[in-house]
Amino acid sequence: MPTDRDQTMTQQDTKAPVSVAGEGADQRQVTGLVGLTIMVIAVSFSLFQLYQSGIGLMPAQNLRAVHLAFVLGLIFLLFPAFSGMRKNRIPIIDLFLAAVAIAGPLYFYFYFFEMVMRAGAETTFDFAMGVLTIVALLEATRRAIGPVLPVLAIIFMLYAFFGAYMPDIIGHRGYSAERIVRHLYPTTEGIFGIPLAVASTFVFLFVLFGAVMQRTGVSDYLTRLAMAGLGSYQGGPAKSAVLASAMMGSFSGSSTANVATTGTLTIPLMKRVGFSPASAGGVETAASTTGQFVPPVMGAAAFVMVEMTGIPYVQIITAALLPAILDLAGILFCVHMHAKKMNIRGIPREELPPVLPTLLSQFHLLIPVLGLIFMLVIANFTPTRSAFFAIPLALLVSLVARNTIIVYRALRTQANGGDPFAGVQEALEKERSSVAREKAAAREPLTSWRQTITRTWADWGRDLVHGLADGARQAIPISAACATAGIIIGIITLTGLGLRMQSILLLLSGGELWAALVFTAIGSIILGLGVPTTANYIIMATLMAPALIQLGVPPLAAHMFVFYFGILADTTPPVGLGAYVAAGIARAGPIRTSLEGFKFSITAFIIPFMFVYNPTLLLIGDVQIFELGWLVISGLIGVYALSVMKEGWWLTRANAIERIAMTFAAILLIQPSFIVDLAGFGLMGAVLLWQFQKVRSEARHGYTPPTRSAQIAMGVGVVTLPAVVLTMTLPVVTVDEGVRTWSRVVLPGSRVTLEHVHSVEQTRVEDRFQVGWRADLIHQRTVSRSLGAGLPADARARDGVLTTRGTGERFTAIPMRFDANSAATIQFGGDEPVEFAPAEGSGRVELRVNRLWERFWPW
Incomplete structure (x- = not known):
């Protein structure tokens, strides 16, 4: 039965009128x-x-x-x-x-x-x-x-x-x-x-699935469950909102619809414990937007990506899992630091329901989601066939479970000497979604089993019809x-x-x-x-x-990159459709709410760059367990450092120098290098010791600011340590010609061109590489230019130029061999080409790529 504690979470401050913007917000309400x-x-x-x-x-x-x-x-x-x-x-x-x-x-x-x-x-x-x-x-x-x-x-x-x-x-x-x-x-x-x-297949069906699930009351259930687990902790309502919105957003087709659904419950609770209206709306916006990154549905974009790339669906949702975890962790860390900074407490434990009974009370509502995951991932059903079975399953589970629970609670009430139909009435109210609960508040109490069955079927039929209509209304924009x-x-x-x-x-x-990534990100956000x-x-x-x-x-990383930044437009000022929805619920300014949502989502703007420069995060290629584990741990600590930088608070208030240091630490920790990560840990450790000193000073004597010389020393350290570490991790291309060995320090992302000219066929072949962040060479393209024979006729018809897209393969060493009729050069960026001079008679040259620090510590 619903208790007073349930009512605290589901009805507190939710009767205020809501102004909703975004997809489908301005629809007519015609009777x-x-x-x-x-x-x-x-x-x-x-x-x-x-x-x-x-x-x-x-x-x-x-x-x-x-x-x-x-x-x-x-x-x-x-x-x-x-x-x-x-x-x-x-x-x-x-x-x-x-x-x-x-x-x-x-x-x-x-x-x-x-x-x-x-x-x-x-x-x-x-x-x-x-x-x-x-x-x-x-x-x-x-x-x-x-x-x-x-x-x-x-x-x-x-x-x-x-x-x-x-x-x-x-x-x-x-x-x-x-x-x-x-x-x-x-x-x-x-x-x-x-x-x-x-749109006519994948997108519509999964928007319809989300609408039907909302009508079953799953949004209320997820919110109550998250609140029962996290509501009593510092900033608990906001943390609960993050988890509930992410879970709901994983199978909802729209971040704005997700905000409107879960925000009516979570935003008033956040305001109640001390979050400002704009911050409460910003947290909900960030969490609901992040839900679009969470498998299995990912706002239906996962299925669009399958169609656009030909990559299997299971590989796409597997690749999206770790970035989604890092993104959620980043929002939770920001919420925690904000709560500490503002001294925001959670809801008293006695006002919250116990976790296990809350989990079991409506666990049946998750059966359709679990069934959908089973059909997509394990049974290898097509997305359309999976949705075809999942939608009726959601309706069937809602009907069967509702009647079973109602009968059980009625009999239990009767066994305890109470009115069985009063138990039925309360059970009906709990099973009904929050949208329908207010409309049914004034109905007459139940007095017979026949009336009970009639009302149960009528409520289910109403939810069925409205769920189907809601799906169409949400999908047409x-x-x-x-x-x-x-x-x-x-x-x-x-x-x-x-x-x-x-x-x-x-x-x-x-x-x-x-630079290409930055331009692409800006374009995606502006379009979004x-x-x-x-x-x-x-x-x-x-x-x-x-x-x-x-x-x-x-390809998967490139498509994920544009997908991420397209979704992040929902939290980006000045438009931010998701923020406008949250602002209406929170009764805050939309621009301020959008700014808060942008700040709480700061991790999401970094993660795409992480998985482009280190595709291991997307589980692409030969993934080693140790490398993956270290990447996740360093990434989590890196987003934690970002949250400290964002809020300006750790153990106590952080000054500008400490925030700059944490920014550098975060940058170091998200780089794909073990040595760089250690430098990031060291920088965070220095800030932590500094914070300990400040806390002890505040506890003993009140706040005593550090001396001027100490501030200067720390500022110099903050600037020089990352600079030295980043310099030592720069890639070095070494050319071993047998008789001589020479090296060139290069920047990640710069070009290296190997040119080979065959003196008989007069065919000039260029292999173009890009220096990767892993200290390797990434094959980008091969360009052939012929002055005589050696190329197909169609190639000569195009001015003798034949361009072949690169394989994307990564090399840390490239051995080459030239005969007496050949010549070869290497060119770094736009510099003058340098001709190879292999040892006489050998014709052998080898290119090796490593990091600068490895030249000093080769072991």
């Missing part, structure tokens, strides 16, 4: 016959998608057309043209637009094969339907998610039209309006391409964004912009990996400020990920 009609359409949409995922055999292009027709029709019915318009009625113009908007997708459905057969000879009506579909889609996307993505799509279409007038670096011959529409509409290269395919992203992808494939963007990124970065995660990832994976791969980044 009467029109509202019922919209409900029927939304439920039919969900049932259609569920049927097609497991039973239906509709061709893929037809499924996309029907999906888009539902999406466009519902958006014009649910979303007003402008935010200030009334939301309790639908204007006649929107009813007309809804009817007109579905004409384009339905025409595609019925006449797709005819349009394919007459490719190149499209009719005027084909062109008109294409224009109608594009315009309707752009307007629907503007209503659902805002103007950013539609404006971006229009810019791309203008780029395709005016390509002949563009600068040479991005210019092309230009395309007519008819050619652009013909590429975007009656083919699967544009609107009906891969983005909409992903994402689907519209994916279809609009298809316009952008179509323009990229039509104009070849993808290859040009790779060249631009390489030009801007100068071939330096760190107004674009849902899935669409953002699809666009950035098409534009930027190939350039990172060309620089030697493993």
Whole structure:
């Protein structure tokens, strides 16, 4: 039975009105016959998608057309043209637009094969339907998610039209309006391409699964469970919010929906124990955003990544596990330091329920999630088939468990001499989700078993219908964004912009990996400020990920990188959609809440750079247990140092020098080097000793600031120690020619080019490498230039140049051998090439790469 302590956690301060922004936040709430009609359409949409995922055999292009027709029709019915318009009625113009908007997708459905057969000879009506579909889609996307993505799509279409007038670096011959529409509409290269395919299968089903799970009350259960375990500790409600939101976000399709669901419970509790409104909203925003990184669902982006990369699903979620753990740990550390700094205590233990009974009370709600993981990971079901079984399983478990628990509690109440139907009433209230609990508060008490069964089935049916409708409502903004992203992808494939963007990124970065990563991160965040995660990832994976791969980044790491920063836009000022939702619940300023969320998420901005420079974190390649364990331990301590830097507090308040020292320590600890990690530990140890001295001084005499000379000494140490350590870890390329050995200190990310010229065939071959952070050479590409024979005819037709993408293989030693007719050089960055001079008669040269400190301690 629910107790007073349960009510403390579930009802405290949750009756305040909530202002929600983000995906689907401005939907109309229409009642009467029109509202019922919209409900029927939304439920039919969900049932259609569920049927097609497991039973239906509709061709893929037809499924996309029907999906888009539902999406466009519902958006014009649910979303007003402008935010200030009334939301309790639908204007006649929107009813007309809804009817007109579905004409384009339905025409595609019925006449797709005819349009394919007459490719190149499209009719005027084909062109008109294409224009109608594009315009309707752009307007629907503007209503659902805002103007950013539609404006971006229009810019791309203008780029395709005016390509002949563009600068040479991005210019092309230009395309007519008819050619652009013909590429975007009656083919699967544009609107009906891969983005909409992903939205109509994986994304919709897992958004629907999350909506159904929310209706079963799992969000309340996870929050109560986390609160029972952590609520009594310092800053306990915030730590509970982090875990509950991360668990809920792991199978929810939207960070904003996650904030709106769990935040109504966690944010008031955080405010109650002493967190400021902005900090409470920031914690919830950071935690809900992090939930999108947590396997198995990862906001449905894991399945999109499977489609984009061809990498198996199990490998993707396995790779995402350790970064997600580090990210969660970073938020928890920041929350803990903030609570210590502000002296925020937890909720008294007597006000919290015991952990084990809370765990067992509704453990059945986790069965669908466990079943989903089993089907995806162990049974190797496809994602669509797994969701097809998981959604009915969630509904079935909710019904069976609800009735079983109700009967058990009623009989137990009767055995104790009480009214059995009072026990049934309380059980019903506990099983009902918090959204439905308030609406049922005024209902008459139960008096018979027949009434009990009727009400139980009625409640379950209501949750079923609303869960299906909620899934459709939450999914349509994402689907519209994916279809609009298809316009952008179509323009990229039509104009070849993808290859040009790779060249631009390489030009801007100068071939330096760190610069390319920074530019990619900035682009992902800017795009993510107004674009849902899935669409953002699809666009950035098409534009930027190939350039990172060309620089030697493993494909999985490159795609994870753009995925991470696309999601982090939900916490990044000034927009931060997730922060706007949390600000409405916390009654705080949205910009301040977004800033707090950004600070609590600081670890997440570092982790992508960690796994790019050390793919072992993603379990890529030959992973050694000791290396992996050390990497995780040093990474956890590194994010702990970041939390100290962020809050300015450890054992006591940290001054500017100590915070700078902890920043350097964090940087050292996240570097993939054992020696560098030891230096980071040493720097943290120095700060810890300093903090001990300050604590003892405060305890004995009150606070006594360190002397001026001590501050200067520590400042010099903070600057010089990391500089010396980083210098000693720089890679050194050693060239052993037999008769002489010479070396060159190089920076990680710089280029090394080996050139070999064969004097008979006059074929010049360049192997280009990048110096890695592991003190190795990463093969990037091979370029062959022929002055005579030696290359295929098609290569000579392209000015005698043949470029082959590198293997990405890493080398710490490269042995070479040259004959009498050969010559070879090595070039570091843009320096002059240096010709090899092997010992006479041997023709042998060996390149070795190690770190500078190994030249002094070779053992």
